[in-house]
Amino acid sequence: xxxxxxxxxxxxxxxxxxxxxxxxxxxxxxxxxxxxxxxxxxxxxxxxxxxxxxxxxxxxxxxxxxxxxxxxxxxxxxxxxxxxxxxxxxxxxxxxxxxxxxxxxxxxxxxxxxxxxxxxxxxxxxxxxxxxxxxxxxxxxxxxxxxxxxxxxxxxxxxxxxxxxxxxxxxxxxxxxxxxxxxxxxxxxxxxxxxxxxxxxxxxxxxxxxxxxxxxxxxxxxxxxxxxxxxxxxxxxxxxxxxxxxxxxxxxxxxxxxxxxxxxxxxxxxxxxxxxxxxxxxxxxxxxxxxxxxxxxxxxxxxxxxxxxxxxxxxxxxxxxxxxxxxxxxxxxxxxxxxxxxxxxxxxxxxxxxxxxxxxxxxxxxxxxxxxxxxxxxxxxxxxxxxxxxxxxxxxxxxxxxxxxxxxxxxxxxxxxxxxxxxxxxxxxxxxxxxxxxxxxxxxxxxxxxxxxxxxxxxxxxxxxxxxxxxxxxxxxxxxxxxxxxxxxxxxxxxxxxxxxxxxxxxxxxxxxxxx
Amino acid sequence: xxxxxxxxxxxxxxxxxxxxxxxxxxxxxxxxxxxxxxxxxxxxxxxxxxxxxxxxxxxxxxxxxxxxxxxxxxxxxxxxxxxxxxxxxxxxxxxxxxxxxxxxxxxxxxxxxxxxxxxxxxxxxxxxxxxxxxxxxxxxxxxxxxxxxxxxxxxxxxxxxxxxxxxxxxxxxxxxxxxxxxxxxxxxxxxxxxxxxxxxxxxxxxxx
Numbered sequence: 120x121x122x123x124x125x126x127x128x129x130x131x132x133x134x135x136x137x138x139x140x141x142x143x144x145x146x147x148x149x150x151x152x153x154x155x156x157x158x159x160x161x162x163x164x165x166x167x168x169x170x171x172x173x174x175x176x177x178x179x180x181x182x183x184x185x186x187x188x189x190x191x192x193x194x195x196x197x198x199x200x201x202x203x204x205x206x207x208x209x210x211x212x213x214x215x216x217x218x219x220x221x222x223x224x225x226x227x228x229x230x231x232x233x234x235x236x237x238x239x240x241x242x243x244x245x246x247x248x249x250x251x252x253x254x255x256x257x258x259x260x261x262x263x264x265x266x267x268x269x270x271x272x273x274x275x276x277x278x279x280x281x282x283x284x285x286x287x288x289x290x291x292x293x294x295x296x297x298x299x300x301x302x303x304x305x306x307x308x309x310x311x312x313x314x315x316x317x318x319x320x321x322x323x324x325x326x327x328x329x330x331x332x333x334x335x336x337x338x339x340x341x342x343x344x345x346x347x348x349x350x351x352x353x354x355x356x357x358x359x360x361x362x363x364x365x366x367x368x369x370x371x372x373x374x375x376x377x378x379x380x381x382x383x384x385x386x387x388x389x390x391x392x393x394x395x396x397x398x399x400x401x402x403x404x405x406x407x408x409x410x411x412x413x414x415x416x417x418x419x420x421x422x423x424x425x426x427x428x429x430x431x432x433x434x435x436x437x438x439x440x441x442x443x444x445x446x447x448x449x450x451x452x453x454x455x456x457x458x459x460x461x462x463x464x465x466x467x468x469x470x471x472x473x474x475x476x477x478x479x480x481x482x483x484x485x486x487x488x489x490x491x492x493x494x495x496x497x498x499x500x501x502x503x504x505x506x507x508x509x510x511x512x513x514x515x516x517x518x519x520x521x522x523x524x525x526x527x528x529x530x531x532x533x534x535x536x537x538x539x540x541x542x543x544x545x546x547x548x549x550x551x552x553x554x555x556x557x558x559x560x561x562x563x564x565x566x567x568x569x570x571x572x573x574x575x576x577x578x579x580x581x582x583x584x585x586x587x588x589x590x591x592x593x594x595x596x597x598x599x600x601x602x603x604x605x606x607x608x609x610x611x612x613x614x615x616x617x618x619x620x621x622x623x624x625x626x627x628x629x630x631x632x633x634x635x
Numbered sequence: 636x637x638x639x640x641x642x643x644x645x646x647x648x649x650x651x652x653x654x655x656x657x658x659x660x661x662x663x664x665x666x667x668x669x670x671x672x673x674x675x676x677x678x679x680x681x682x683x684x685x686x687x688x689x690x691x692x693x694x695x696x697x698x699x700x701x702x703x704x705x706x707x708x709x710x711x712x713x714x715x716x717x718x719x720x721x722x723x724x725x726x727x728x729x730x731x732x733x734x735x736x737x738x739x740x741x742x743x744x745x746x747x748x749x750x751x752x753x754x755x756x757x758x759x760x761x762x763x764x765x766x767x768x769x770x771x772x773x774x775x776x777x778x779x780x781x782x783x784x785x786x787x788x789x790x791x792x793x794x795x796x797x798x799x800x801x802x803x804x805x806x807x808x809x810x811x812x813x814x815x816x817x818x819x820x821x822x823x824x825x826x827x828x829x830x831x832x833x834x835x836x837x838x839x840x841x842x843x
Contacts, residue, residue: 499709501707502706502707502708502709502832503709504747505706505711505745505747505750507706507707507832507833508706508750508753508832508833511830511831511832512707512831512832513831533757538758539753539758540753540756540757540758541749541752541753541756543749615749616747616749
């Protein structure tokens with residue numbers, strides 16, 4: 120009785136104070152960390168898709184994506200458990216047979232995703248998950264052939280795992296090689312054999328594809344067709360891909376083989392102007408996606424759109440009246456499924472959300488290059504040489520788009536996009552002559568240079584030293600990484616900064632760059 | 636590069652010259668202007684121009700305009716070498732004195748050619764639309780022996796702002812040497828945007 124009386128005499132504010140720990144540790148945690156499905160944005164709306172991407176450098180041929188109705192009528196992907204692919208000499212005994220005894224196991228249940236951590240974990244699963252089992256790039260017989268690894272100089276982990284593809288078990292005895300995961304292009308086998316997820320990958324994809332086409336005995340016509348699906352841009356001035364197709368089977372295969380690891384001719388780009396595989400670590404802070412800045416990145420919805428579009432749905436785009444896989448608009452919208460890798464199903468919005476959350480969570484490994492006296496003097500050179508104007512700390516990019524030579528910036532773009540109004544003179548091919556070309560290149564971030572390479576948007580230089588070598592500007596230069604298949608030498612022009620520095624200053628500058 | 640300072644600054648002469656050209660055309664087409672009219676026009680032009688030429692002559696100073704701006708903690712030195720100034724300055728008649736200058740931002744040099752090119756672009760000087768920077772005195776006051784403060788109107792990218800510029804004058808015979816220093820906020824004139832590394836303040840030194 121006495122206690123009750125005593126309690127009733129306590130002032131009201133004291134009761135209020137008793138609630139504070141709850142607010143701090145209980146309620147707030149629930150509010151911050153838990154999601155509901157209503158939080159997941161619907162990303163593919165007709166309204167949002169209208170101006171999310173930048174126009175093509177030839178605006179009449181800007182991409183027209185599939186409609187919201189078409190998109191959401193595609194079935195959602197079921198995510199099965201996947202298993203690593205070993206080099207045949209490293210495969211554990213009985214592994215292949217064991218895989219064939221397994222039942223399919225569905226590993227992602229969206230209804231169980233509640234916290235941010237749940238989404239990130241699911242996102243990692245999805246990052247590694249192949250969206251194709253039809254053999255879009257390579258198939259079972261290739262990865263079980265020892266010659267495949269030699270011909271492509273395939274990077275492997277110390278366990279002998281080839282981390283760019285996975286085995287998908289879709290049922291007992293149904294073991295398929297899975298292609299086209301995010302991990303395929305964005306995983307790097309480091310020098311010590313460790314895997315760095317999200318980094319500029321070192322998957323020798325085009326060499327692998329050339330091996331597959333060659334060993335499968337693909338006909339010239341078949342090789343021309345698939346190459347056309349992937350890269351044709353007949354509306355581009357000079358139609359360089361049309362010319363490549365006309366050169367015949369051997370030349371096309373050579374073009375594939377010429378693309379080095381660290382670059383990849385994904386659909387809509389080019390093996391004539393191959394894009395460097397982008398580093399996803401730190402992508403959260405970048406305002407444009409793709410080397411040409413094709414996709415705006417204003418929020419997580421934009422990242423989700425980019426993932427969905429880039430995994431293969433851009434095969435269904437129309438560029439003017441042109442569709443890369445030969446569809447007509449009537450056929451596209453007939454309601455009949457289109458059996459082309461990656462286009463007959465889609466990730467759910469929740470899956471895309473998880474993927475984006477995972478990609479945003481990627482962080483760089485510890486940099487072994489610690490600041491030194493040399494790198495500190497390089498830091499001063501970095502500022503003196505004006506590098507900071509474009510590669511502005513702390514992101515080491517100003518997040519802007521630079522027009523390439525030959526592209527005149529439309530006035531309206533200055534208000535709509537982040538334009539840095541001069542060209543640095545690098546090769547205009549990618550952004551002027553491909554389906555993804557916008558007329559711009561985005562200013563790349565220099566973060567993580569120490570674990571990346573080759574460099575420049577077309578992966579033409581293997582080392583940072585090459586970037587500051589004036590010899591690269593001459594026509595008799597042999598590019599140290601990507602060199603087009605049909606030339607012996609080629610000048611690597613543009614970005615002519617720091618070339619007049621003395622050797623010591625160059626060393627210092629590079630030492631600094633490697634600390635970023 | 637000749638920026639045609641006189642054509643622009645000495646407006647009465649400029650407009651009359653245009654008028655004259657138009658009238659000559661007229662003469663060519665119709666033949667209605669006689670010798671007396673021509674003489675009258677030429678005489679008028681002469682008397683209009685001469686006082687200007689005598690009182691204030693435009694000249695190109697030897698020293699470029701210098702500026703300094705901090706970029707990532709490093710001071711970047713820049714020059715604008717193509718400029719002209721017109722001076723009519725008498726320390727004893729400050730109210731009647733004037734100083735006018737015009738500079739061509741295309742001649743900017745910062746030591747990195749591509750940076751200079753960027754400065755020409757629409758994010759900075761936008762030289763296609765705004766080919767000149769101008770500075771025009773509004774009033775002067777003395778601040779001690781050979782030291783003055785001028786109120787000037789500085790126009791960059793079409794933005795006009797008044798600013799106070801302290802300057803010194805050293806005079807040897809008829810030879811006058813001026814030196815002034817001032818600071819502007821580049822963002823006031825739409826020169827670039829707010830930056831994490833590039834300072835807003837630009838220190839300018841003018842000597843002629």
